[in-house]
Amino acid sequence: MRVRVRPALKEETEEVFQNLGLTTSEAFNLFLEQVRLRGGLPFPIEIPNYRTAQVMKDIRAGRSLTAAENVDDLWDKLDKE
Numbered sequence: 583m584r585v586r587v588r589p590a591l592k593e594e595t596e597e598v599f600q601n602l603g604l605t606t607s608e609a610f611n612l613f614l615e616q617v618r619l620r621g622g623l624p625f626p627i628e629i630p631n632y633r634t635a636q637v638m639k640d641i642r643a644g645r646s647l648t649a650a651e652n653v654d655d656l657w658d659k660l661d662k663e
Contacts, residue, residue, distance in 0.1 A: 585610070648660065
């Protein structure tokens, strides 16, 4: 089986696999075994709702998020939005 992977993604994931004591081939085989055992992907795939998609877009655009000192401060700030 041949798989095309973006070079940066390959490099980053190979480092993770190495830290786990796995080769990329071993990790890929683990993934395929889980797909077979579960009869689907071994993790949820979800389409983000509108609000989540907007926040993700803002983050990618470099717009800042709401910062808070603590939970109460965060709720106060969120209530004002």
